[in-house]
Amino acid sequence: MTTMTVPERYGESVLSPNWHAELERLIAMAEVADRTTTRTLHELGLRPDWQCLEVGAGAGTVATWLAGQVPDGSVLATDIDTRWLEPAAAPNLRVSKHDIVLDPLPVSTFDLIHARFVLEHLPERDTVIAKLCRSLRPGGLLVIESIASFPIASCATPAFRDAMHAIESTLAATIGTDAAWPRAFPAPLQQHGLAQVSASVHIPATGGRNASARCWSHTLTQLRPRIAEHTPQALPAVDEALRLLDLPDFFDLAFATAICWGRNIKTQ
Ligand SMILES: C[S@@+](CC[C@H](N)C(=O)[O-])C[C@H]1O[C@@H](n2cnc3c(N)ncnc32)[C@H](O)[C@@H]1O
Structure with missing residues (x-):
């Protein structure tokens, strides 16, 4: 499989942690997604002594929750930018600055590896999955969550649909995001030899000034200058979508969250 070359990386300019409201964007994202994430991980079964990698x-919300679920184990929370990760949030939580594309990972180490809204933004996602699979212990579980663009085509509001498409195409052109990739879940995990694979999809309503509306409003606001470069014809839709997202009675469906999981059944 070839990896596409893109002009820049996540966080360098697009979706930068230096953007003034990036923490609020991440907190709103967590408010939308954490309930589904924690329910899914709980249903898949967590053991108190597991070694976990996030x-x-x-912003560390899943890592902190996980640390509470594995009191006799540990959680390693990694990110290219760790400014919002608080190691003191739990005694068994460690934080490490780590690039999942460039930096090595220990092999056969983790009982659970979870990555949410990360791999869709990395053109090297296939080699990253291979690296994550090698880092699973025998019996270990890999859980990947990704935004999925397939609900956008049927959005009820044309301006909202066009603004969401502008997010998708601008992220693809700048950092190589692929929001269509998770439509094939759980195939990417099957292809890497994981067993007991499956997937599910969650589509939260966006509107009523809820966390999803705030998250997409922040994303549109941050990306607006880059959308202006890549698809300037979408700017009227972007501005109308920002107005709609601030209304108490606007609702539509934005990107879905697709979740897939699989288990390493190799004995070593
Ligand atoms: C959209 S945010 C999702 C944050 C969190 N997982 C969540 O769902 O609330 C993507 C995160 O991935 C991190 N990230 C991007 N590229 C990365 C890489 N190559 N290695 C590790 N982390 C990366 C970003 O810094 C950011 O914190």
């Missing part, structure tokens, strides 16, 4: 941990 990749691209962002």
Whole structure:
């Protein structure tokens, strides 16, 4: 499989942690997604002594929750930018600055590896999955979550649909995000030899000034200058979508969250 070359990397300019409201964006994202994440991980079964890796941990909400679920184990929370990760949040939580594309990972180490809203933004996602699989212990579980663009085509509001498409195409052109990739879940895990694979999809309503509306409003605001470069014809839709997202009675469906998981059944 070839890896596409892109002009820049996540966080260098696009989706930069230096953007003034990036923490609020990540907190809103967590408010939208954490309930589904924690329910899914709980249903898949967590053991108190597990060694866990949280990749691209962002504001750290999942890593902190996980640490509470594995009191006799540990959680390693990694990110290219760890400014919002608080190691003191739990005694068994460690934080490490780590690039999942460039930096090595120990092999056969983790009982659970979880990455949410990270791999879709990395053109090297296939080699990253291979690296994550090698880092699983025998019996270990890999859980990947990704935004998925397939609900956008049927959005009920044309301006909102066009603004969401502008996010998708601008992220693809700048950092190589592929929001269509998770439509094939769980195939990427099957292809890497994981067993007991499956997937599910969650589509939260965006609107009523809820966390999803705030998150997409922040994302549109941050990306607006880059959308202006790549698809200037979408700017009227972007501005209309920003107005809609601030209304108490606007609702539509934005990107879905697709989740897939699989288990390493190799004996070593
Ligand atoms: C959209 S945020 C998601 C944050 C968190 N996982 C969540 O769902 O709330 C993506 C995160 O991945 C991190 N990230 C991006 N590229 C990365 C890489 N190559 N290695 C590790 N983390 C990366 C970003 O810094 C950011 O914190």
